[in-house]
Amino acid sequence: MTDAAELRRRTREFLAAHPPAATGRDAFLKARFDAGLAWVHYPEGLGGLGAPRTLQAVVDAELEAAGAPDNDPRRIGIGLGMAAPTILGFGTEEQKRRFLRPLWAGEEVWCQLFSEPGAGSDLAALGTRAVREGDTWVVTGQKVWTSSAHLARWAILIARTDPDVPKHRGITYFVCDMSDPGVEVRPLRQITGEAEFNEVFLTGVRIPDAHRIGEVGDGWRVAQTTLMNERVSIGGARLPREGGMIEPLARTWRERPELRTHDLHQRLLTLWVEAEVARLTGERLRQQLVAGQPGPEGSGMKLGFARLNQAISGLEVELLGQEGLLYDDWTMRRPEGVDFFGRGAGYRYLRAKGNSIEGGTSEVLLNIVAERVLGLPPEPRTDKDVAWKDLAR
Amino acid sequence: MTSPSDLLYTQEEEAVRSAVRSLLADRCDPAALPARAESDRPHDRELWKALTEGMGLAGLLVPEERGGQGATHREAAVVLEELGRAVAPVPYLTSAVIATEALLGCGGEAADLLAALASGRTVGALAVPFATAPGAAFPSARYADGVLHGEVTGVADAAAADVLLVPSDSGLFAVDTGRGGVTVTALTSLDRTRPLAAVTLGAAPARLLTTDAAAAVRRGLRAGAGLLASEQLGLAEWCLTETVRHTKERHQFNRPVGSFQALKHRLAQVWLDVVNTRAVARHAADALATGSDEPDLATALAQAYASPVAVRAAEEALQLHGGIGMTWEHPVHLALKRAKADSIALGTAGRHKEALAGLVALPPP
Secondary structure, eight states: OOOHHHHHHHHHHHHHHSOGGGSOHHHHHHHHHHTTOSSTTSOTTTTOOSOOGGGHHHHHHHHHHTTOOOOOTTTTHHIIIIIHHHHHHHOOHHHHHHHHHHHHHTSSOEEEEOOBTTBSSSGGGOOOEEEEETTEEEEEEEEEOOTTTTTOSEEEEEEESOTTSBTTTSEEEEEEETTSTTEEEEEEOOTTSOOOEEEEEEEEEEEEGGGEESSTTOHHHHHHHHHHHHHHHSSOOOOOTTOSTHHHHHHHHHHOGGGOOHHHHHHHHHHHHHHHHHHHHHHHHHHHHHTTOOOTTHHHHHHHHHHHHHHHHHHHHHHTGGGGGOOSOOOOOOOSSOOTTTSOHHHHHHHHGGGGTTTSOHHHHHHHIIIIISOOOOOOOSSTTSBGGGSOO | OOOOOOOSOOHHHHHHHHHHHHHHHHHOOGGGHHHHHHSSOOSOHHHHHIIIIITOGGGTTSOGGGTSOOOOHHHHHHHHHHHHHHTOOSOIIIIIIIIHHHHHTSOGGGHHHHHHHHHTSSOEEEOSOTTOOTTSOOOOBEEETTEEEEEEEEEETGGGOSEEEEEETTEEEEEETTSTTEEEEEOOOSSTTSOEEEEEEEEEEOEEEESOHHHHHHHHHHHHHHHHHHHHHHHHHHHHHHHHHHHHHOEETTEEGGGSHHHHHHHHHHHHHHHHHHHHHHHHHHHHHHOOSOHHHHHHHHHHHHHHHHHHHHHHHHHHTGGGGGSSSSTHHHHHHHHHHHHHTTSOHHHHHHHHHHHTTOOOO
8 A cells, every 4th residue: 555655755765866857858757667656556567556546646746846857748648548548457468568668658659540531429330440360450441530640659449350240349459550561641631721630541451469459349348448538638627717718818808909899898708707617617526526526527528618619719710800810820730739829819719619529529428418417318229239231331 | 826715515515405405395395386476475484484493594694693603605505506496485595695794794783683684583685676786776765863765676575574674875774664664565576486575665764784885785785696696506406407307207209308319418508507507606605705716706707607507497497398397387487487587686697797897807898
């Protein structure tokens, strides 16, 4: 049993042995992993100490105070938030030892090959095929909305291994080597002009059976773990008043009196109120988690923020009037993340449109709230007992 | 950034909630409410007695040394959540919150009256129109030679009041409704569970409570507006719960209507609104209780948000109950009437947004 005091002591000892100022970034991160201070709730030998997850905050606070380099969670987000918990939960010992350390240290970037052009919200309908040839799986298909694919060394991939059973049962989960010659990554240019995401074409990609995660045909269950962890990692940051999208709008309002009209004022105040209320709801959720009383409120946070971000950024473009007719830059770029505040109002408006689609569409999330939180009956399913190959496409 | 307010419920607050809820379950049957609202005595005196003399809830805002329970707005807010859920016909918001808070802003002259209101044996009402927002202008009586002259209409729960707190040009006065010179005329109100009345003062004997009527009135109305959000929260929650229950049971087209996505999305949206309202109502109650994080801002924010949510929740409940919701027997109309009246009470959402504009430096054109 590891308690907070013990962890603090361990972290300080580690910092004394590896002073951040005198240790290279990579060496420091790997040593931190080896000391079990990467993610303390992971097992010993895999970057952790088998301690309660909540105690990570103790370690992080000590490291931050000492000016230690972090592992840039933004760059390695998919590996950290989705691949790692899945490998930990379902991987073999060999897979855990091979993948977790370079993943955590940011040495190897991961991406996620789930969504397909024909299977978005209905993810289990996916059609990318994996056919077994001895100890190898041969994978052919197309994936889409893949962030970091052009940087990634590895991908988590779900593919259809049995088309003759209902769609949820014929899926298997793999780790795909992005350097395989059958993998082609093409930038997918979006409405903002940027290519934040990619399309990935898989043509005869050869995946050794040793890179299968979980049982053959059990991929849907494994993917649930991945997706649950994705939702956990969305939201949760603590904001000051006017800390989000409302900030640039309120600033423009204050600095540019010539743009003000009565109609815009009414709409600004309504959105200001909603933004502040959403912030308080987030704060209340945080207080619930700290008090050990997690509620279902988190399910709604992303829905609220998506709608609000779209309404606020839309009003911002309108407030700018003549200037709102201009756009800062249409140059095709490949950013590593979303830069909401480094760009103009037009970019914010266009990019925020993705907020109600990425990580689950608002329509699907409303169904989840209605069914899982309110307990309303599910809609009748017509695809449950039909073999995937017989489904209309 | 000020330290965040405590937005959760304490164990004590949950204990208050469960006591009030079980009392209301026994004594405030929604099915009986329409008949009561139509009667000559819209207020439930027996329920009021149980809440006040039985449980001491009228004195929550009053310190123990002044005859109250020494609790705070946080506990009173929880009581109002439950009363809102039941659309209970008792003068809690008007007497135990607004009038009491106004008296807390007065000096020693108000001590006896404050203790009387805290006991619940005396019911008080602040004699300003119920639509008055904190800080807004209100009618003022004329004082001369120990008596008041004047008229004020639209006073909530005046018909149930033993004492009216009347603002005048010389200060805030107490007027006993049982004595001469006071006429209280019931008005036909949209929300009959919190009826309005017109008050006429013709040489009504009055005693001075404070010379600064504006400050006392403002204080009373601010607490009322801040805690009204909790009543609106309870009401919206009741609407959601009842509608979810109904749509799970009601079958059309060989399916429970609650399985249709069009309805599910609307109910999920009401749920999100209720979740948000809880956070903002708790924030207002905490700000009033602790004086932290600008009670004026927290109150205006809560009213700007909670009023439309409660109306929307009640309107959705009515619509999603189908024809049943349009009937006199089903209590959803009581919730709708209360929600709509609440959206005007103590300042509309628009009025509170205007106040916010000044408080957060977002000035009009």
